[in-house]
Amino acid sequence: MDLKEKLISSFLAFENNVDLDHPVHEVRSEAIKNFENKGFPSKKEEAWKYTSLNNLQKVDFSIFPKEESTLEYKDVKKYFLHEIDTYKIVFVDGVYSSYLSETTHDGVDVCLMSSAFSKPMFRQVIEVYFNKIASKDESLTTLNTAFSKEGAYIYIPKNKMPKKPIQILHLATGNEAALMLQPRNLIVAEDNAEVQIIERHQSLTDNEVFTNSVTEIFAGKDANVDYYKVQNDAPTASLVDNTYISQKDNSVVRVHTFSFGGKLIRNNLNFYQNGERIDSTLKGVTILGDKQHVDHHTLVHHRQPNCESHQDYKGIFGDSSTGVFNGKIIVDKIAQKTDAFQQNNNILLSDRATINSKPQLEIFADDVKCSHGCTIGQLDDDALFYLRSRGIPKKEATALLMYAFANNVLESVRIPELKSRVNKIIANKLGVRIGFDL
Amino acid sequence: MLEIKNLHASVEDKEILKGIDLKVNAGEVHAIMGPNGSGKSTLASVIAGKEDFEVEEGSIVLEGEDLDELAPEERAHKGIFLSFQYPVEIPGVTVTNFIKTAINESRKANGQEEMPANEMLKKIREKSELLEIDRKFLSRSLNEGFSGGEKKRNEIFQMAMMEPKLAILDETDSGLDIDALRIVANGVNKLRNKDNAIIVITHYQRLLDYIVPDFVHVLYNGKIVKSGTKELALELEEKGYDWIKQEATV
Structure with a gap:
């Protein structure tokens, strides 16, 4: 049985464990039909020309982990940004770990999608926002929607700001020989709200993990959202990250993606500007070696006048690694005075490394x-x-030049401890010790 | 201190240096002059160990040790310093952090402990005053957005911090206005002592009014065609390089 068939037949088992009367279940049922029709994307599709999911589909992934695993904090501490106090939403093999987490309902909601789906107090937010910007026909997104049940739920009401940044951490223990995870996150920052979020996926063993994640982010008027993705996973872990962001007037959303590890990473980062004077920032540093593969597909859709977008992706590719950058910008006819900037700089350290970089501009104004x-x-x-x-x-000098190359992206990280952590990951990755924080 | 014998060097099979002999003793300042394209900067790069150049013949010996097999960083650890004509910009690395790293790497290579922080700070303060460098300048990214003059001053500041045995100043005067030139030259003069040596590479005599050389060599077409004392530089200033070219071709 291939992975698609397995997923479709697992949907029946999945239905035994969710509330079939909840309005969300209709959305799920619709989504599984869409996935059944489309299946996994193939390399024949333009958007998947350089990234193949064929090998992943041959793996016999467990769709539901068999048992709950417990982890000691001391064993996984290093995957947390533990230098500062944060809220934490932690999942172990896809299951919420209350022991490792620190959630809150104090003025803001930092909790779980499973709670948001089941508790009446969240129903209105779910109705207004859930699956409203996530694609209804992109096949991996619909697959995630079909199985949407657990993930991070963050709701920041008007004029509020959580007391501290929020970490979302997905740990995979390796209890399953091969595990597929499908976290579903919803983040809503209402008008003039502010939030900082750090997300990380970490496999703790060499067992295969395939994560298909969907995150919807809504930024209200004047809202300010910082989202940091730290992708430094084990060499047997693959990730498809689908992130959809909707912004209203004067909001600022910045997404930083640090891709240093993992087997295959595909980032589909989509920004929709639904207001005026919006600022959207997309930045990334990718440093790869071995046979790693990272594919950044970005979309910025300028739908209203007087908005800005800034994209800056830096890539360093060694060994036989491959990178893809596809940056699509759409400027609607109405979106006059748009200021859209996109930059993608790459360094190839080896003759065997490859980068495919493609800007895609569709401008109607x-x-x-x-x-x-x-x-x-x-x-x-x-x-x-x-x-x-x-x-x-030479080795240290090379590392310093790489830092310098990536510096534009690093300097806009607004959590100093995170910046310093990313610097350390880079130094480790390059096998050098730099005597200072950049 | 430095002895160069019959040095031939090429880049991509093109011979640039065609048999250079040069002896520099401790305490001396040598000026190397010559028209554009004569091989001045190549000589500087070859001494510092730039790998783009192939040494085909001859030797460079520093204090009895042949440098041939040594990487640029190893030459730096042995006390060679090159002040660049075009210093490179390194965004995100401050002047202070860069110089700390450089000094401690050399110390490490020479089996010494890292320089204690307070000693480092004291030295930075002392040397930045010597070159009239503003404190704010030290926390800027290395060479990023620096004016030509600031870059050169920063080079000499690094020289002051690293205290090399042999400093090679490659066209340090280019891009400097007269005030900056005076500050830089004054800095270099204060760093001169009986134990170190300096090679000044320049196109013009102007810098040599401030950094007075013990010897002047004229490089033309990859060879030293004339050597003399500081008077030779004045003669070149007055007569240009044409007579040297004629003499060399005869």
Whole structure:
């Protein structure tokens, strides 16, 4: 049985464990039909030309973990940003771990999708927001919608701000030989609300994990949302991340994606500007080696006038790694005075590494500023010589140049401890010790 | 201190240096002058160990040790410093952090402990005053958005911090206005002592009014075609390089 058949037949078992009378279940039923029709995307589709899910479909993934696993905090502490106090929503093999988590209902709701689905007090928010911007026909998104049951639920009412940043952590214990996870997150920041979120997926063993995640983010008028994705997973873990963001007037949403590890990562990051004077920022640093593969597909849809978008993705590719950047910008006819900026810079460290970079601009308004640029090159030999002539060994000098290359993206991280953590991950990845925080 | 013998070096099979002999003793300042394209900057890069250049023949010996097999960083650890004509911009790395890293890497390579923080700070303060460098400048990203003059001053600041045995100043005067030139030259002069040596590479005599050389060499077409004392530089200033070219071709 291939993965598609297995998923479809598992849906019946899934239905035994959810409330079939809840309005959300209609959405799920619709979604599984869509997935059944479309199946997994193939390389024949333009959007999946460079990323193949074929090998993943051959793996016999468990769709539901058999048993609840417990983990000691000390064993997983290093995957948390433990240097600062945060709210934590932690899942172990897809199951909520109250022991590792710290949720709140104090003025804001930082809790679980399963609660939001089951408790009447959340029903209105679910009705207004759930599955409203997630795609109804992108097959992996519909697959996730069909199985949507658990994930992070964050609701920040008007003018509110949580006391501290929020971490969403998905841990996979390896209790299953191969495990598929489908977290579903909903994040709503009402007018003038503010929130900072850090998300990480971490497999603790070499057993195969395939995560198909969907996150919907709604930013109200004047809202301010910072979302950081730390992708530094085990070499046997794959991730398809579908994130959909809707913004209203004057809101600011920034998404930073740090992709350093994992086997296959596909990020579908979609911004929809549904208001004026919106600021959308999409930044990423990708550093890969071995046979790792990361594919960033971004979309910024300018639907109203006077908005801005800033995209800046830096990639460093070693060994036989492959990268993809596909940045689509749509400017509707009404969206005059749009200022859309896109940049993708890449460094290839080896002859076997590959990057496919493609800007895709569809502009229907005539008074706009759209700029895009893409570079693919090697490390600058003159710069390397400069550093080495100051006594800095080649490996460290190379690392410093990579930091410098990625610096634009790192400097806009607004949680200093996170920035310092990302720097450490980079230093580890490059196998160097830099004597200072950048 | 430094002895270069019959040095031939090429880049992509094109011979640039065609037999250079040069001896520099501790306490001396040598100026190397010459028209554009004569091989001045190549000589500087080859001494510092740039790997783009292939040494085909001859040797570079520092204090009795042949440098041939040594990487640029190893040469730096042995006390060679090159002030670049075009210093490279490194965003995200402050001047202070960069110089700390450089100093501690050299110390590590020489079996020394890292320099204690207070000692480092004291030294940074002392040397930045010497070069009239503003404190704010030190927390800026290395060379990023620096003016030409600031870049050169920063190079000499690094030299002051690293206290090399042999400093090579490659066109340090280019892009400097007269005030900056004076500050830089003054800094270099204060760093001169009986134990170190300096090679000044320049196109013009102007810098040599401030950093007075013990010897002047003229490089033309990959060879040192004339050597003399500081008077030679004045002669070149007055007569240009044409007579040297003619003499060399005869």
